[in-house]
Amino acid sequence: MKNLKLTKGLVALSSAALIAAFTVAVPTVARAADDCQETTILSGIKVVDIEKCTGTDGNKSKYEIIMPAKFNGTLMVYSHGIRYNVNLPAIPVVSPKGSLVNYAAEVAPSEEVAAALLAQGFALAGAGVQTQGWNLEEGVESALQVLTIARDKYSKINKVVTWGNSLGGLTSQALAEQYSGAVDAALPMCIADSAQAEITMAGDFLWGMKTLFNPAIKGTNYSAGQAGYVEMLTDLGTVLTTLQTLQANIAANPTAPAWPSTTTAPAALQALPVRSVVLLLGLMAGIPTQSNTYDASSGPAGASETTFGLVLSPALAVLENGAEAAILAVIANYDMEVRYGGVVFDNSTTNYAARVAEELDQFAAPLTGRSNATAVLGYLSLMPRVKANAAAVAKMNSVYQLQGKIEVPTIVLSATADNITPAGAAQYLKNQYEASVANGASKSGKLLTIWNKPNDSYTTFSAAGAPIAPTVKTNGTGHCNYTTSQILAVAKLVASAAKTGKIPTTTAVKAAIKNEPNLFVDPNFAPPLLKFRQ
Amino acid sequence: MIRNKSMKRATLASAIVATSAMVLSIVPAHANSTGVTATTIKLGVSTPLTGSAGLVYGKVPGAMRAYFDYINANGGVNGRKISLVIRDDKYLPTLAATQTTNLILKDKVFALVGALGTATHSKAYTAAALAKNNVPDLFINTGFSGFTNKAKYPTTFMVLPTYNMEAKVMAKVIKDNFPGQATFLIAQDDEFGADGVAGFTTAGHKFTASPTLYPQGTMTAARAEGALATLGAIPGKPVLVLFGTTDVTATILKAAEKLELTKKFTFLAGSVGADANTLLALGVKSTTVDGIVSASFMPDAKDLTDPYVKQFVDINTKYNKGITFDNYVLAGMNSAMLTVQALRAAGKNLTRAGLMSAIEAKGSTFASAGLVPLGYSATSRVGYNGYWVSQLNAKGEGKPYGGKLVIYTTDSGAGAVEVSNFVRPTMPKNGIPTNS
Numbered sequence: 001m002k003n004l005k006l007t008k009g010l011v012a013l014s015s016a017a018l019i020a021a022f023t024v025a026v027p028t029v030a031r032a033a034d035d036c037q038e039t040t041i042l043s044g045i046k047v048v049d050i051e052k053c054t055g056t057d058g059n060k061s062k063y064e065i066i067m068p069a070k071f072n073g074t075l076m077v078y079s080h081g082i083r084y085n086v087n088l089p090a091i092p093v094v095s096p097k098g099s100l101v102n103y104a105a106e107v108a109p110s111e112e113v114a115a116a117l118l119a120q121g122f123a124l125a126g127a128g129v130q131t132q133g134w135n136l137e138e139g140v141e142s143a144l145q146v147l148t149i150a151r152d153k154y155s156k157i158n159k160v161v162t163w164g165n166s167l168g169g170l171t172s173q174a175l176a177e178q179y180s181g182a183v184d185a186a187l188p189m190c191i192a193d194s195a196q197a198e199i200t201m202a203g204d205f206l207w208g209m210k211t212l213f214n215p216a217i218k219g220t221n222y223s224a225g226q227a228g229y230v231e232m233l234t235d236l237g238t239v240l241t242t243l244q245t246l247q248a249n250i251a252a253n254p255t256a257p258a259w260p261s262t263t264t265a266p267a268a269l270q271a272l273p274v275r276s277v278v279l280l281l282g283l284m285a286g287i288p289t290q291s292n293t294y295d296a297s298s299g300p301a302g303a304s305e306t307t308f309g310l311v312l313s314p315a316l317a318v319l320e321n322g323a324e325a326a327i328l329a330v331i332a333n334y335d336m337e338v339r340y341g342g343v344v345f346d347n348s349t350t351n352y353a354a355r356v357a358e359e360l361d362q363f364a365a366p367l368t369g370r371s372n373a374t375a376v377l378g379y380l381s382l383m384p385r386v387k388a389n390a391a392a393v394a395k396m397n398s399v400y401q402l403q404g405k406i407e408v409p410t411i412v413l414s415a416t417a418d419n420i421t422p423a424g425a426a427q428y429l430k431n432q433y434e435a436s437v438a439n440g441a442s443k444s445g446k447l448l449t450i451w452n453k454p455n456d457s458y459t460t461f462s463a464a465g466a467p468i469a470p471t472v473k474t475n476g477t478g479h480c481n482y483t484t485s486q487i488l489a490v491a492k493l494v495a496s497a498a499k500t501g502k503i504p505t506t507t508a509v510k511a512a513i514k515n516e517p518n519l520f521v522d523p524n525f526a527p528p529l530l531k532f533r534q
Numbered sequence: 535m536i537r538n539k540s541m542k543r544a545t546l547a548s549a550i551v552a553t554s555a556m557v558l559s560i561v562p563a564h565a566n567s568t569g570v571t572a573t574t575i576k577l578g579v580s581t582p583l584t585g586s587a588g589l590v591y592g593k594v595p596g597a598m599r600a601y602f603d604y605i606n607a608n609g610g611v612n613g614r615k616i617s618l619v620i621r622d623d624k625y626l627p628t629l630a631a632t633q634t635t636n637l638i639l640k641d642k643v644f645a646l647v648g649a650l651g652t653a654t655h656s657k658a659y660t661a662a663a664l665a666k667n668n669v670p671d672l673f674i675n676t677g678f679s680g681f682t683n684k685a686k687y688p689t690t691f692m693v694l695p696t697y698n699m700e701a702k703v704m705a706k707v708i709k710d711n712f713p714g715q716a717t718f719l720i721a722q723d724d725e726f727g728a729d730g731v732a733g734f735t736t737a738g739h740k741f742t743a744s745p746t747l748y749p750q751g752t753m754t755a756a757r758a759e760g761a762l763a764t765l766g767a768i769p770g771k772p773v774l775v776l777f778g779t780t781d782v783t784a785t786i787l788k789a790a791e792k793l794e795l796t797k798k799f800t801f802l803a804g805s806v807g808a809d810a811n812t813l814l815a816l817g818v819k820s821t822t823v824d825g826i827v828s829a830s831f832m833p834d835a836k837d838l839t840d841p842y843v844k845q846f847v848d849i850n851t852k853y854n855k856g857i858t859f860d861n862y863v864l865a866g867m868n869s870a871m872l873t874v875q876a877l878r879a880a881g882k883n884l885t886r887a888g889l890m891s892a893i894e895a896k897g898s899t900f901a902s903a904g905l906v907p908l909g910y911s912a913t914s915r916v917g918y919n920g921y922w923v924s925q926l927n928a929k930g931e932g933k934p935y936g937g938k939l940v941i942y943t944t945d946s947g948a949g950a951v952e953v954s955n956f957v958r959p960t961m962p963k964n965g966i967p968t969n970s
Contacts, residue, residue: 289628296628306585309626311751361680361725362627362657369723369749456632522639524666 034065034153043119050118053153054105057145059138061130064105065123065150066114072121074495075157077147077183079164079171080106080126081480082192085133085335086229091236094327103128109165109189112484117491123157125150133335134195137399139164139171140178147182159498163187163491165480166421170194173410173429174400180407185498187490189413190480193425193530195396196344199336200532201286201422202329203345203386204352205322206239208281211383212269212376214242214262220343220386222334232334239330243323250275250319254312269379275315276368280376282318283359284352286424286531287325290417290454291317292477293469298457300465311366313459316467321419324479328420340396342389350385353377355531404432406446409497413482413490415452416527420479423451423527431529448503450490450513451520451527452476475518486516566668566886569644575614575877575884577602578643580633580658581650581675583622590780590812591650593857594675595620597866598648600854601846601965602874607853608966611877612884619643623654630654631661638662638669645670645889648869652678652725664689670889672876673869673917677806678725679732679946682916689886691893691910693869693917697726697777698946700804700829701733703921704775706942706951707827707935708739712773712800716742718765720786721777723747730777730804736948742772753782758789766795774799776807783807784816791822801826805921810930811860824928827935829921831906834932835864842868842903845965868903875900875967901959901967906941919943920954 036053049069057063083102088095107124108114114124127142129135143162151157162183164172169188176186192198203220210217218235222228242260249257259265259274269277282289289296294317299308329345336344353374360370367373414426426449436442454476460468473481489512493504504512513519528534569576579595582588595618602616610616619641623630630651635658637643646669649655655674658664664671665688673693674681681687682696708717719734719741721727731745746761765772776783783803790796796819808828814820833840838847846867850859857863877884879892879900897910909919920943924932934940944951962968 297624297626297632306587306624306626307751309624309629314628358656361678362653364653364724365750367749368752369747370725370728371723371747372749456636457629520639522663522667524663525635526663526666528660 034149041115041118043115046119048115048119055149057127057142057149059130059141059145061138061142061145062103062105062128063125063142063146063149064107064127065125065146065153066107066118067123067154068118068121070121071123071154071156073156073158074161074498075123075125075147075150075154075159076108076117076161076163076491076495077143077150077172078107078109078124078126079139079143079162079168079175080128081164081166081168082134082332083132084331085131086232086331089233091233091240093240093323094236101132103130103132109480109482109487110484113487113491116484116488122491122495123150123154133339134167134332136167136171136174136195139168140175140400143171143175144179144182159184159495161185161187161494161498163189163494166190167192169421170402173402176408176410177403177405178400183408184501185408185494186410187413187494188410188429189482189487189490190415190418190421191412191425191429192421193428193533194401195336195399196393197425197428197530197532198421199329199332199345200347201530202325202332204285204347204350204531205281205287206326206329206333207345207347207386208284208380209239209242209326211380212263212265212277212281213246213260214238215264216262217242219330220333220337220345222337228334228338232330235330236327239326243319243326246274246278246319250278250316266379269376272368272372272376275312276366276372277376278319278322279315279363279366280356280373282315282322283356283363284531285322285325286422286528287318287321288417288419288422288477289314289317289363290477291320291419292474293317293320293459293467295454295457295459298459298461300461302465304465314363314366324419336396337392340392342392343386344388344392344396345386346388346393348385348387352380355534402429402432404429404434404436405442406433406436407442408446409494409501409503410447411490411494411497411503412447412449413452413486414449415476415478415481417454417477418479418481419477422530424529424533427527428529428533445503448493448509448521450509451522451525452482452486453518453520455518486519489513489516489519567644567884568642568886570614570884573614575611575616576619576641576643577616577645577647577873578619578621578637578641579646579648580621580623580630580637580654581648582625583620585624587625588622591625591675591862593860593862594648594650594866594869596854596857597850597863598870598873601849601867601870603853604849605874605966608964611874612882614884616874616877618647623658625651625654627653627657630658634658634662634664638664638667643669644884645672645886647672647873648675648866650675652676652680656680659687659690668886670886672893673872675865675869677729679729680725682914682946684913684915687915689890691890691897691915691917693872695831695906695918695920696916696946697729697804698733698736699919699944700921701730701777702737702944702951703829703923703942704802704804705734705737705739707802707829707923708773708775711935715770715800716768716772717775718742718772719745719775719777720761721745721747721775722779722782723749726806727777733946737951742768748778748782753778753785755785755789758786759793762786762789762793762795766793766798772799773802775802775804777804778807780807780809780812781816784813784818787813787818787822791819796822803828805829805831808926809861810926810932814930820928820930823926823930826926828924828926828932830924830932831904831918831921832861832864832868833903833905834924835859835861836929836931840903841961845961846903849965864903871965871967872897872900872902875969878967878969881970896969899959900969901962905939905956905958906943907954907956916946919945920956
């Protein structure tokens with residue numbers, strides 16, 4: 001293999017199969033020379049001397065390696081989350097100033113985290129993958145390459161941790177499973193489920209919006225070339241307009257909000273408060289019922305306190321969460337259709353009624369009764385569905401799928417109300433791992449999942465009783481919304497695991513998160529899997 | 535939802551949420567004696583304490599705690615004192631899930647007792663991983679027949695009969711006592727009402743018209759008046775079955791008063807919606823309450839000739855000061871007494887698995903205030919498995935319909951409704967169980 005030395009970790013690969021797989025994965029294009037500079041950064045008030053190296057790897061992915069002068073021996077290789085694979089003009093909410101595809105290297109979830117880790121002596125590395133969008137394969141390759149480049153350059157690297165956010169979390173886990181000899185520990189954060197599972201969640205919500213609220217939404221099957229790009233941009237605008245209409249209608253009359261005028265649903269269905277239908281769509285798709293603003297419990301002081309918490313808050317949470325899911329669905333669907341050569345979302349056989357059978361009881365009140373929800377589901381069962389392109393789906397699923405075959409200590413961090421990569425994705429990995437242990441493919445004791453939960457209640461209200469959107473995103477909600485101290489606490493644990501080869505003890509974990517009241521560990525906590533997996 | 539109690543509605547107000555710090559603990563996977571020490575047993579309950587739901591149901595946990603205090607003052611259970619951690623869920627499913635999780639992970643209780651509500655507890659059960667944690671989930675206050683599914687709720691023990699069973703008994707009451715009359719059903723549009731509708735269907739009862747189903751919290755006076763005005767034109771004295779919460783029963787009865795239709799119907803109110811005290815408090819006239827037929831499994835809390843009621847009243851006076859004794863206090867103390875017997879039956883070497891096994895093996899013989907038998911066994915997690923039929927008088931007292939106590943038993947399936955000769959176990963001396 002060219003341009004790649006077998007480093008210490010890689011030498012540890014013991015099976016021929018693994019080595020073969022590794023060989024296949026590594027590109028053979030020569031990389032450009034490093035550009036290294038000695039400089040300093042600030043972590044709080046601490047000045048940290050570092051050497052920062054940038055370059056491009058064999059696939060022309062930009063990379064960055066930062067080595068602190070006081071190195072503790074551990075390199076943390078970061079994989080970033082999904083980025084848009086298309087340039088976007090100025091679009092409210094989505095890209096207010098417009099955006100170009102971002103290929104910049106990223107070494108940590110934030111500059112603050114990076115600075116803190118460097119101050120602790122960790123070396124950091126990461127890439128800006130040469131292909132954006134759903135780039136799991138390319139992401140694994142780029143992470144592997146920057147890892148190797150770093151080890152080539154710095155022989156003093158003893159341990160390597162692979163970590164990442166969202167799709168990057170999936171990337172880091174895929175890397176650890178496929179090339180366990182290359183890393184000593186893994187830290188997937190807000191880990192994404194597979195492309196198919198994720199696009200099913202977002203796609204279900206988008207399909208529901210199209211079917212019930214605005215048939216002008218295209219959602220899938222974008223045309224080839226420039227025409228498809230324009231269709232996608234048009235869809236973003238249509239989806240945003242529809243979401244804004246829903247929001248305005250609910251704000252105007254929370255008890256019995258009207259449907260958007262664009263709906264073609266039967267009049268009988270439109271007699272239902274549209275908020276109940278929004279909630280139903282969220283339940284169908286698996287969108288969390290707690291969001292940044294809405295905790296599904298609190299209400300303004302006074303007569304409507306419980307009513308708000310019970311009836312309105314879950315629906316508003318779904319709307320807040322679902323907005324991001326729907327926008328992502330448009331862009332991701334477009335990206336995946338281009339990438340895989342056809343429609344990948346498929347709900348042609350989905351039984352939405354079966355999916356929400358239990359939730360109908362738990363949310364009967366905000367759904368305005370079981371019968372009404374059943375009527376909406378009945379209507380949806382008769383509506384045209386989306387049939388995927390089998391070849392495109394096969395191509396999508398031909399990339400590595402997590403096996404749960406965990407050989408290095410792995411710590412997963414996942415939020416219970418993450419609206420893009422729900423906690424069920426982490427649970428799926430846990431289930432796979434347990435199955436792998438049960439069938440003898442993995443050893444036990446290699447996986448620890450740390451959950452991040454919002455406070456018991458957190459919605460606040462103005463004196464007039466209006467909910468107030470928090471200025472700081474509510475921890476435990478939103479996508480990959482961890483605090484710096486949470487990330488550092490977990491990073492410390494995974495670094496320890498890399499050194500010992502073992503998951504830290506219960507006592508050590510307790511100590512590490514004792515000042516993080518929103519983190520908890522419960523081996524038996526089992527959030528629902530993504531709907532695609534149920 | 536507790537029988538003979540009111541309100542299961544969206545509009546119930548509430549109050550304070552304990553915004554406590556989040557769970558930080560790590561529970562050993564197989565720690566089956568969590569919450570038990572040499573001298574203590576820690577139990578927990580998530581239930582509404584504040585808001586309108588709290589006003590109605592809020593007495594239940596306090597009554598349980600009062601009974602436990604009484605037992606503690608008399609030596610506890612096998613030398614252990616019982617403590618009860620009470621968390622307010624405001625009758626909100628999401629908050630119930632949070633609070634139940636807190637009970638397990640933060641408070642580290644040994645078992646749950648008396649959780650209340652179907653939507654709340656079904657969500658909480660999953661969220662708090664009660665099955666995986668093997669946490670005994672004792673004597674839940676809901677009649678949703680789904681909780682009888684041992685495979686899905688392996689640690690749950692009901693105390694109430696199911697709504698399905700109640701509907702079957704009601705169907706028999708109609709058949710035996712009101713032949714030839716038109717019958718109508720107004721029911722809540724959720725698992726509660728659906729369970730009832732299913733029970734009537736199983737019993738073979740056909741209503742004169744399709745059931746009127748209303749979403750929780752939407753039965754307004756205008757809607758009730760509209761429904762009654764239509765039914766008022768039906769010849770004869772139709773039987774109107776009200777399968778909802780007490781606030782809705784009150785709304786419908788007040789609509790009948792306004793339309794001067796109170797004597798037009800025979801009102802057959804489900805146990806959830808027939809608490810006389812609440813009906814009167816909500817402004818229903820005593821003359822309207824007089825004559826309402828209902829189903830129950832407990833004695834009337836006003837019946838001081840009942841030895842269980844009398845004993846619990848005495849305990850309430852001393853250990854629950856300032857709280858008026860009523861059906862809710864009776865229910866809470868009764869569940870607490872069942873809990874004490876379960877703990878005793880589990881023996882000194884108390885484990886979660888042992889506690890559940892003890893109820894399966896001996897629970898059907900536990901002393902309790904219920905006038906119908908308990909149905910616990912290795913295959914059944916149903917509590918009371920039947921009803922007696924009562925008729926309210928103008929004082930709000932429930933007396934046996936027809937002047938004689940008749941006990942009906944049945945199941946949540948296709949089993950028949952049968953008359954039982956069940957004889958209730960004697961109240962333990964001083965209300966202190968001595969079973970083993």
